[in-house]
Amino acid sequence: xxxxxxxxxxxxxxxxxxxxxxxxxxxxxxxxxxxxxxxxxxxxxxxxxxxxxxxxxxxxxxxxxxxxxxxxxxxxxxxxxxxxxxxxxxxxxxxxxxxxxxxxxxxxxxxxxxxxxxxxxxxxxxxxxxxxxxxxxxxxxxxxxxxxxxxxxxxxxxxxxxxxxxxxxxxxxxxxxxxxxxxxxxxxxxxxxxxxxxxxxxxxxxxxxxxxxxxxxxxxxxxxxxxxxxxxxxxxxxxxxxxxxxxxxxxxxxxxxxxxxxxxxxxxxxxxxxxxxxxxxxxxxxxxxxxxxxxxxxxxxxxxxxxxxxxxxxx
Numbered sequence: 001x002x003x004x005x006x007x008x009x010x011x012x013x014x015x016x017x018x019x020x021x022x023x024x025x026x027x028x029x030x031x032x033x034x035x036x037x038x039x040x041x042x043x044x045x046x047x048x049x050x051x052x053x054x055x056x057x058x059x060x061x062x063x064x065x066x067x068x069x070x071x072x073x074x075x076x077x078x079x080x081x082x083x084x085x086x087x088x089x090x091x092x093x094x095x096x097x098x099x100x101x102x103x104x105x106x107x108x109x110x111x112x113x114x115x116x117x118x119x120x121x122x123x124x125x126x127x128x129x130x131x132x133x134x135x136x137x138x139x140x141x142x143x144x145x146x147x148x149x150x151x152x153x154x155x156x157x158x159x160x161x162x163x164x165x166x167x168x169x170x171x172x173x174x175x176x177x178x179x180x181x182x183x184x185x186x187x188x189x190x191x192x193x194x195x196x197x198x199x200x201x202x203x204x205x206x207x208x209x210x211x212x213x214x215x216x217x218x219x220x221x222x223x224x225x226x227x228x229x230x231x232x233x234x235x236x237x238x239x240x241x242x243x244x245x246x247x248x249x250x251x252x253x254x255x256x257x258x259x260x261x262x263x264x265x266x267x268x269x270x271x272x273x274x275x276x277x278x279x280x281x282x283x284x285x286x287x288x289x290x291x292x293x294x295x296x297x298x299x300x301x302x303x304x305x306x307x308x309x310x311x312x313x314x315x
Contacts, residue, residue: 011112011226012081012164019168033157033172036125036179042166054121059134063104070287071144073135074106077123079152079161079171082226083114088151088193088234089123091299095238096147098296100288105138107131111163114227123152124161125169129179136183145187145284146180151234153224154194156217173203180204187284189248193233195220198274207278210285212237212252214259216272222263222303229300232259233273239299245292248285249277266307 019039024032043051065071074096078089089110097106109123109131121127135146153160158176161169180188190211192200197213204211214221214233223231230239236258241251256273263270277285 009112009114009116011083011086011114012166014082014162014164016165018160018162018170029170030157030172033170034174036129036169036171036175038125038161038167038169040124040167051122054119055127055130058107058109058121058131061104062107062131062134062138064138065105065140065144067140070284071105071139072100072102072147072288073139073144074100074102074147074149075128075131075135076106076108076110076149077128077151078108078110079123079150079159081111081163081167082153082224083112084224084226084228084231085123085151086110086113086118087229087300088231088238089149090120092149092151092234092238095242095296096149098293099242100145100147101291102147122163122167123150124163124167125171125175128171132179132183132185136185139185141184141186143187143284145189145288146185147189147191149191149193149238151193151231154192154196154215154221156196156199158199159192159194159197173200176200177203187281189281189285191237193221193231193237197221198272201274201276205276205278207280208284210248210277210281211275212255213274214271216274219269219271221271221273222268223306225306228303228306230303232262232271232303235298235300235303236262243298244295247289249275252277262304262307266304 076089076093078085089108093108109121109127112118158170158172186208188209192213197215198217221233237255241255252275
């Protein structure tokens with residue numbers, strides 16, 4: 001997927017804890033995540049202008065829906081600056097765009113893939129909200145579908161945004177539900193690659209929603225070392241199961257079995273991926289999966305290549 005990082009470039013490092021963790025009560029931290037908290041610090045004016053331009057390009061590239069066609073809109077987000085998430089997000093964008101015929105209706109937000117500065121907008125809470133709002137403007141919300149894939153570190157409060165020591169934030173299940181509901185995005189396939197990501201299932205599950213998470217609400221998931229190409233979830237689901245012309249339910253079951261096999265082989269505590277497919281979601285899934293493309297080979301190093309030195313994925 002990505003060549004080794006050249007010596008002259010070093011991805012942002014995490015040397016300081018998020019300012020809202022460890023300094024506030026658990027209740028206040030959860031409240032901030034519900035608000036989609038975001039703290040940016042040390043950004044220069046030039047940095048901010050460059051980010052504005054990246055986001056403007058991404059927003060303008062999201063095309064309109066086609067009348068009478070159930071269109072898929074793909075939004076892929078790497079919320080953490082560890083290069084594994086940048087690599088996973090970029091390839092997930094390619095796989096999901098191809099699978100669901102979303103060329104011209106897809107966007108990737110992510111930090112560097114480890115080779116150079118990112119040319120993509122950051123996967124920050126504010127950028128995510130802006131992209132989802134633009135998708136809601138362009139889609140026919142009565143028939144079209146949002147495909148949302150997020151990859152990052154996670155916590156019991158939700159998914160964590162962390163851009164080196166400069167950007168911090170979190171998005172809770174309530175915050176994501178509020179964004180999608182307020183924007184009127186009802187038909188949605190939500191894929192969450194993070195520890196504790198099962199916390200998103202109870203509030204997001206609905207008749208028109210399909211959701212698959214990397215773990216249950218009280219378990220970690222694996223494979224997030226910064227030098228990996230894939231997390232376990234991303235490798236099993238994106239790099240293998242969803243490359244095959246099989247229905248989503250079949251792919252989800254296959255990815256779950258694969259992850260279970262990898263964890264068992266390394267005597268890891270099972271992450272227990274969670275899946276929920278609403279009754280009405282079955283209908284729109286059938287529509288966007290009517291003509292799936294031929295299978296493509298996986299790319300990158302297997303997530304299991306780092307098993308010998310695998311830490312828990314929680315931060």
